[in-house]
Amino acid sequence: MAAxxxxxxxxxxxxxxxxxxxxxxxxxxxxWMVTTSLKTQVVALADPPVWWFTPTLANxxxxxxxxRVGVALVNSLIVAVFTTxxxxxxxxxxxxxxxxxxxxxxRDLWFWFITNRxxxxxxxxxxxxxISREVGLRDTHLALIxxxxxxxxxxxxxxxxxxxxxxxxxxDEAALLEGASQWRIFRSIALPLAxxxxxxxxxxxFIFAWNELLFAYILAPNRAKTAPAMAVTxxxxxxxxxxxxxxxxxxxxxxxLIFALLASRHLVRGLTMGAVK
Amino acid sequence: MQTRVxxxxxxxxxxxxxxALLAVGIVPLLYAxxxxxxxxxxxxxAQQRFVGLDNYAAVLTDxxxxxxxxxxxxxxxxxxxxxxxxxxxxxxxxxxxxxxAFKALTRLSLVLPMATTYAVVGLLAQVMLNQKYxxxxxxxxxxxxxxxxxxxxxxxxxxxxVLWDIWQWTPFVALILLAGLSTVPPEIExxxxxxxxxxxxILRHVQLPYxxxxxxxxxxxxxxxxxxxxxxxxxMTRGGPGSATEFIAILIERTxxxxxxxxxxxxxxxxxxxxxxxxxxxxxxVFYREV
Numbered sequence: 001m002a003a004x005x006x007x008x009x010x011x012x013x014x015x016x017x018x019x020x021x022x023x024x025x026x027x028x029x030x031x032w033m034v035t036t037s038l039k040t041q042v043v044a045l046a047d048p049p050v051w052w053f054t055p056t057l058a059n060x061x062x063x064x065x066x067x068r069v070g071v072a073l074v075n076s077l078i079v080a081v082f083t084t085x086x087x088x089x090x091x092x093x094x095x096x097x098x099x100x101x102x103x104x105x106x107r108d109l110w111f112w113f114i115t116n117r118x119x120x121x122x123x124x125x126x127x128x129x130x131i132s133r134e135v136g137l138r139d140t141h142l143a144l145i146x147x148x149x150x151x152x153x154x155x156x157x158x159x160x161x162x163x164x165x166x167x168x169x170x171x172d173e174a175a176l177l178e179g180a181s182q183w184r185i186f187r188s189i190a191l192p193l194a195x196x197x198x199x200x201x202x203x204x205x206f207i208f209a210w211n212e213l214l215f216a217y218i219l220a221p222n223r224a225k226t227a228p229a230m231a232v233t234x235x236x237x238x239x240x241x242x243x244x245x246x247x248x249x250x251x252x253x254x255x256x257l258i259f260a261l262l263a264s265r266h267l268v269r270g271l272t273m274g275a276v277k
Numbered sequence: 278m279q280t281r282v283x284x285x286x287x288x289x290x291x292x293x294x295x296x297a298l299l300a301v302g303i304v305p306l307l308y309a310x311x312x313x314x315x316x317x318x319x320x321x322x323a324q325q326r327f328v329g330l331d332n333y334a335a336v337l338t339d340x341x342x343x344x345x346x347x348x349x350x351x352x353x354x355x356x357x358x359x360x361x362x363x364x365x366x367x368x369x370x371x372x373x374x375x376x377x378a379f380k381a382l383t384r385l386s387l388v389l390p391m392a393t394t395y396a397v398v399g400l401l402a403q404v405m406l407n408q409k410y411x412x413x414x415x416x417x418x419x420x421x422x423x424x425x426x427x428x429x430x431x432x433x434x435x436x437x438x439v440l441w442d443i444w445q446w447t448p449f450v451a452l453i454l455l456a457g458l459s460t461v462p463p464e465i466e467x468x469x470x471x472x473x474x475x476x477x478x479i480l481r482h483v484q485l486p487y488x489x490x491x492x493x494x495x496x497x498x499x500x501x502x503x504x505x506x507x508x509x510x511x512x513m514t515r516g517g518p519g520s521a522t523e524f525i526a527i528l529i530e531r532t533x534x535x536x537x538x539x540x541x542x543x544x545x546x547x548x549x550x551x552x553x554x555x556x557x558x559x560x561x562x563v564f565y566r567e568v
Contacts, residue, residue: 012375012376015370015373015375015376016376016379018370019370019371019376019379019380019383022367022370022383022386022387023382023383023386025444026386026387026389026390026448027386027389029390029401029405029444030389030393032401032404032405032412033397033401033404036404044410045409045410046410047409047410048415048418049410049411049412049415086297090293090294090297091294093289093290093291093293093294094290094291094293094294094295096290097287097290097291098291100280101280101281101282101286101287101290102280102281103281103282103287109291109295112298113298114557114560115554115557116298116302117501117557118501118505118553118554118556118557118560119302119550119553120504120505120507120526120546120549120550120553121505121507122505122507122526122529122530122546122549123306123309123529123546123547123549123550123553124301124302124305124306124309125530125533126309126312126533126534126539126542126543126546127305127306127308127309127312127543128301128305129533130308130312130539131304131305131308146297146300146301147301149297149298149301150298150301150302153294153297153298154298157294182280182282182286182290183286183289186290207392210394211392211393211394211395211396213394213395213396213507213508213511213512214507214508214526214530218530218534228394228396228397228508229396231396231397231400231512232396232400232511232512235400235403235512235515240403242404242410245400245403245404246400246401246404249394249397249400249401252394252396252397253393253394253397256392256393256394257389257392257393259392260388260389260391260392261385261388261389264384264385264388267388267391267392268391268449268452268453268456271391271449271498272453272494272498
């Protein structure tokens with residue numbers, strides 16, 4: 001390593017300070033979110049803002065049990081879990097085929113999958129809104145789960161294709177000689193070996209489904225309302241309840257941050273669709 | 278070598294995923310394309326009629342459509358250079374050897390903003406940028422700057438969206454660039470460091486060529502994400518005040534969801550989709566050539 005020119009003393013302190021500043025820049029808004037969620041409305045509306053106060057969990061109790069944020073979180077959970085399960089179930093075999101089989105039109109198929117990364121949900125939202133009314137899926141979990149496949153399925157396919165490519169082929173060739181079917185090879189050999197990639201793609205899929213707002217806002221206004229859509233409704237009205245909004249935000253963000261930290265090395269890969277390894 | 282398999286096997290593996298994506302990704306688009314040829318407003322459903330390309334003509338001559346596109350481009354033009362500059366600084370700092378435990382922690386913190394629910398990021402802005410009760414204005418006060426009305430003033434609201442976009446996506450850019458820096462073969466970098474002590478010379482002549490793919494990736498992904506940008510400005514300002522932060526995705530949402538003009542919104546969507554596909558093609562051409 002090029003550690004030779006490390007000047008001792010001052011530059012090292014400077015570097016440490018810079019690192020601390022970077023970390024603070026990233027983390028401070030979360031600190032402020034959590035502390036605001038522990039303030040009463042009176043404390044939250046102190047001018048200037050206060051940094052030391054007696055924390056209270058009243059906002060959490062209120063949003064969870066009175067404002068139906070608890071229900072919205074359960075809706076979010078249902079949608080994110082089923083989207084992820086469906087995306088993995090459909091995406092893994094497709095990824096295996098893309099990694100292992102030779103067929104015509106593979107390139108075009110690949111293009112199409114990638115293009116989904118670019119399509120804005122707002123383009124699909126209104127036609128889907130109209131269709132969902134026609135087929136009776138308006139305001140259901142299923143409508144959201146299906147629409148979330150538009151971005152979760154491509155992620156699973158990309159990440160898993162990469163992973164299946166790294167599974168040694170000698171294993172399936174040996175199995176083929178033994179007379180195993182492709183499905184058998186996929187299930188019993190490739191899939192278990194590709195599990196790390198499958199897990200990462202599932203985590204990313206969960207994060208993206210959990211975070212989604214636009215489809216939820218337009219397609220699920222009441223019964224199936226998810227937590228981000230619920231948080232938006234607090235903004236409507238004159239007296240903006242800072243503490244309650246931040247309590248809801250904290251409840252929404254905690255699970256994704258945990259998953260993001262678990263998959264921290266792969267998050268960028270997922271967001272760039274494999275352009276960055 | 279890759280395996281050739283029977284059509285049936287192929288169908289079994291790929292069929293379900295392709296069918297699902299066709300149903301949720303393509304069918305609605307075709308429906309939108311069809312509706313974009315109609316005068317179709319949800320407030321007068323009975324009067325639906327075929328109008329050909331009238332909606333497209335209306336969109337293309339609509340000043341607010343071009344204004345929203347221009348605003349989106351302006352956001353991109355200001356935020357992305359700042360993200361690249363700051364991101365490069367962060368990436369170079371993290372790339373240097375030493376302090377590795379501290380650096381691992383910093384890297385971990387970089388992951389947080391981009392994973393955060395975009396809607397929550399906008400809500401955070403509401404709370405932190407509030408003129409009277411916001412902590413950002415308090416901090417500005419410490420260095421002698423008067424409180425700024427971030428959300429209520431058109432220019433300031435736009436600046437606030439730019440700042441918030443920079444907060445959320447600079448770490449992402451930094452991590453992409455860091456990945457790029459790690460593709461420089463260590464022996465080349467070491468040899469260069471024996472020649473010169475100047476970090477700037479090493480960046481320009483040794484590292485920059487290896488950063489080109491990362492920079493292109495950043496450019497194209499940020500373009501796509503800026504075109505998609507909805508949640509953060511929507512929860513922060515609802516596109517206002519006036520139309521100061523009405524980016525293209527918010528304009529389409531307003532047309533369809535708040536003016537109920539589905540035909541017009543569909544035409545806007547299709548035009549935006551065309552732009553998006555153009556960019557996606559570019560992206561694929563640059564990055565996935567080998568597939």
